[in-house]
Amino acid sequence: MTSSDAAYFEKLQSALNAAGIAQPTLVIDRARLDANIETFKGHLPDGMGYRIVAKSLPSLPLLQHIREKTSTDRLMTFNLEMLIEIARAMPDVNQLLGKPMPVAAARAFYRDAPPDAKVQWLIDTPERLDQYLDLAAELSVHLDIVFEIDVGLHRGGFPADDALGQAWQKLEASNRASFTGLMGYEPHIAKMPEKHGLRDKARTHAREAYESAKSLTRCTETLENGQFLTFNTAGSPTYRLYTDTSMANEVSAGSVLVKPTDFDTDLLEDHLPASFIAAPALKVLDGINVAGFDFLEGREPEMPEGHSKTIYTFGGNWMAKPVWPEGILVNEKYGRSSNQQMLTAPEDVPLRPDDFIFFRPTQSEAVFLQFGDIAVFENGKIVESWPVFKASA
Template identity: 55%
Template sequence: MVEISRRTLMIGGAGLAGAAVLMTKPGDESGPRDPYFLGLQAALDEAGIASPTLVVDKARLDANIDTLISHLPSGMAYRIVAKSLPSLDLIAHIRQRSGSDRLMTFNQPMLTAFSKAMPDADQLLGKPLPVAAARNYFQSLAPEDAAAAANIQWLIDTPERLAQYRELARAAGLTLRINLELDVGLHRGGLEAGDTLKAMLETLRDSPELSFSGFMGYEPHLAALPEALGWRERARSGAWRRYGEALALAAEFLGAETVAGLVRNAAGSPTYRYYQSTEVANEISAGSCLVKPTHFDTPLLEPHLPASFIATPVIKSMPQTRLPGLEFAAEGQRAWDPNTSRTVFTYGGNWMADPVDPPGLSYNKTFGRSSNQEMLTGGHNLAIAPDEFVFFRPHQSEAVFLQFGDIAVFEDGRISQRWPVFAASA
């Protein structure tokens, strides 16, 4: 029998612990720049752009539009989500490419802007608005734009709000199209089949100033639920069951023929591919998947391509990373993590976005974030000079797109157009 001394065990244990630590030591992630981003950089240089800019790749955008349309089952309509694509020119292009005349809008300025620019578009509110906002909308319309108001579906979530909109319609001598918000599992408000929905359907049936246009049931929570133990599938079945119960109740009060002609809106970018028939919904809404920010890097959206990037010039490029007040620690930090070896400071920063080119760049947690000159660190192979561009992928589109002025449209190797964005509003 072989005896192992306590000292030998201690030495061996220490060696294993040291090996485990070394296995967690970061590797150098820096390297050559991606030719795609070098092409974007050349286009920005040629266009004379020298400040933080939101870039949309038109070819990738078109591919994403085509991908979405190709996944829709027969009879399924597509509604463009305006908050995720906050530019009239961008949405006009998507309308033309997709063939859709349906928009989902989210505030009174959007309603007014589309009523003027696209009066033929059918607008469904993506959230219930205070009745005062609806009143402001009607007051904002010029006489020549008034006809566009008939193309709006006002989203209603409670009996109280329905009564407010009925009074608005009566006072203004209008007929308002009403779409009812359903709670199909998100629990962010809305209606379920039951006495409240029954009473609201009766109000719609008996109020000549109100026209019932359909239902909206939003279920983005499905994509966030784990597939393990069937949780996601049960939630999906539950959402469709709740939607079906509301449809059955509407058919009881209004007749099956009326219900067959209603808008039955559902989904969003993370979930639109779940709808393989029109049994529950007859239209899906989506927007973000067409430009694909990082929050939409999901298995269901794998066929979609990242089509939007933040580009910003490098102001300073440092051969070594030095932290104020912690200069003594820099050498040890670089020895442990080679990705902290070199530094660039960019024009602006603190965006909801991740750096993607040059490779291996990351925010420095010790230095912190900056909206003026963002510090990014990289490995020994980081090679970027002042006035060259760092590229980021936004986490989302609806807020981030509004921070850079006109969108730069990248097409056929150059910046072909600039698309103005909406004014920032809730």
């Protein structure tokens, strides 16, 4: 831990104390968030559109802040609750589904959502296309359809073969729906080692599959009404790989703007951690005391070298890693608890009961929904509370 780290977390703790916060809380540092937005924008090539991933930034005020900073009206949404809430709160946005949904969800959307909501439905199979076309006829609505294509992740979607071409032909023949683009997600590329050229091979395969899909759907850049087709790709792990718009004309990203630990990669090293879980330390005890060892004479629980304090936090068992005070570790041998999580620490850790322990989430999409309103930290103070969406898959 550097002196700057210590100073940062001391300011964060003082801000939480001043705000009267005394329970586990998700904190976003707005200055770091804004710096990440500028870094992100600086890496986008000319002409590349940006679609905000709502599941990774699951708060209307947070999404609105990012929209203002990036001047985008495109969102990617992953469940019915968010789809409807965003349509009501932001009627001007265009929402692309990030995963195909059962046709019953689309039926519920058209029952409950504003009639002028702009949605592109994601279709991954011929069978789902038939279901959505039947729904359009049943409800007398017109659907915008984007085909999910498999560019190497192998998680479903159309392969670039005759089935895709036939689905496109059926869509073109319909007077109830329009083809509005393609979506090919490829997070596997960032996980490929560069050894033996595996990452380059995966990138080449993804590009070739995408171009083949464009050919099979006879894509041109614009529709008859002058709107651009959607050629969507990437996510936070891979957006840096796109230096031009020859394959795709928009990238999706969300988590990189708050940078959980899963995004500590070589491609994203110039982004800053901007989200933390602050949890009070309820108990700080000398010694490592684990139930059962009282009866084992001469036996002590195995602990990291130098650890001689036991800490129990308010809550726990989050997808997160402790980062401050330095040296604190989750005691995996003792087991995790959602009520009082046991941590261990070196003797010299200056922690007292009710002090905060800070964790970094490993991801944002599930973790951000577990703490109620987000505490927004700026200029040494908690300046706002941002409500989050209802928890949903």
